[in-house]
Amino acid sequence: MKIGYLGPKGTFTEMAARGLFEIGELVPYRTIPSCMDAVESKEVDVAVVPIENAIEGSVNLTIDYLIHKQRIPIVGGITVPIEQHLLINRDGSQEVNKIMSHPHAIAQCHEFLQKKYPDAEWEYMNSTGAAADFVKKNPELKVAAIANELAAKEYGLHIKHENIHDFSNNRTSFVALSNDSVTLTCNGPHSEDKTMLMVTLPSDFPGALHQVLSAFAWRKLNMTKIESRPTKTGLGNYFFIIDVQGLMDDVLIPGLFPSLKHLGVEWRFWAVIHAIR
Numbered sequence: 001m002k003i004g005y006l007g008p009k010g011t012f013t014e015m016a017a018r019g020l021f022e023i024g025e026l027v028p029y030r031t032i033p034s035c036m037d038a039v040e041s042k043e044v045d046v047a048v049v050p051i052e053n054a055i056e057g058s059v060n061l062t063i064d065y066l067i068h069k070q071r072i073p074i075v076g077g078i079t080v081p082i083e084q085h086l087l088i089n090r091d092g093s094q095e096v097n098k099i100m101s102h103p104h105a106i107a108q109c110h111e112f113l114q115k116k117y118p119d120a121e122w123e124y125m126n127s128t129g130a131a132a133d134f135v136k137k138n139p140e141l142k143v144a145a146i147a148n149e150l151a152a153k154e155y156g157l158h159i160k161h162e163n164i165h166d167f168s169n170n171r172t173s174f175v176a177l178s179n180d181s182v183t184l185t186c187n188g189p190h191s192e193d194k195t196m197l198m199v200t201l202p203s204d205f206p207g208a209l210h211q212v213l214s215a216f217a218w219r220k221l222n223m224t225k226i227e228s229r230p231t232k233t234g235l236g237n238y239f240f241i242i243d244v245q246g247l248m249d250d251v252l253i254p255g256l257f258p259s260l261k262h263l264g265v266e267w268r269f270w271a272v273i274h275a276i277r
């Protein structure tokens with residue numbers, strides 16, 4: 001089995017892919033969309049991409065691409081603890097005037113950067129691994145990467161500052177996308193199993209969202225997230241992403257759908273089965 005992931009080597013997504021699948025060939029892609037396109041063109045059997053970070057919230061690129069471009073089924077998920085380090089070249093300067101990383105990784109370390117490197121420039125990269133790769137390839141520059149321990153090993157970089165993320169409970173959830181049924185490193189139900197629903201209201205009228213949420217409430221469905229995203233059809237047009245605890249085969253979630261239909265709501269759902277870490 002070929003597993004596409006947001007590369008290059010040494011990203012958190014690689015860690016997630018290794019946690020989700022015991023066997024398979026890992027194929028790195030430069031961006032989240034190219035990784036998802038590779039599933040549709042059958043270059044790979046499955047793609048692993050980040051979907052939500054505990055500090056920064058949703059990975060909008062993944063959600064929007066999943067909804068507007070490639071509606072690939074979610075076949076699994078995993079949540080990975082995120083520990084960020086500041087990496088520099090072993091043979092390079094100890095001085096740092098530029099810090100590179102994925103935007104989420106930079107945002108997760110704002111306090112540290114403000115305190116330790118208030119004058120350093122930031123440069124956003126496609127992934128933490130891409131930043132580490134750049135630092136490795138440019139020893140003459142005074143650059144550092146925010147990335148993980150795997151990247152430090154992979155690119156032979158020195159950890160100048162360890163655990164620089166501002167909040168200790170930093171975690172990111174990743175999903176596996178595939179048109180086929182795949183075998184996950186997963187055994188039985190998990191407390192983080194959830195169903196993700198995309199809900200579009202029939203029209204904008206007072207209480208429309210309240211009516212939809214009532215259908216969840218009286219079934220005692222535990223919503224763990226609700227978020228609005230633009231439909232991209234015009235200013236002020238939004239749909240909702242709703243996460244509900246439990247899987248589709250639970251009795252209560254399928255029972256929700258007739259009510260949504262009655263309210264004229266359009267919906268789409270994905271079951272996110274979590275691998276055991």
Ligand SMILES: O=C(O)C(=O)C[C@]1(C(=O)O)C=C[C@@H](O)C=C1
Nearest residue numbers: 011012013050102104127128172
């Ligand atoms: O850059 C990486 O290593 C990724 O896997 C991407 C990503 C993200 O999209 O949020 C994943 C986990 C961390 O939160 C930082 C970056």
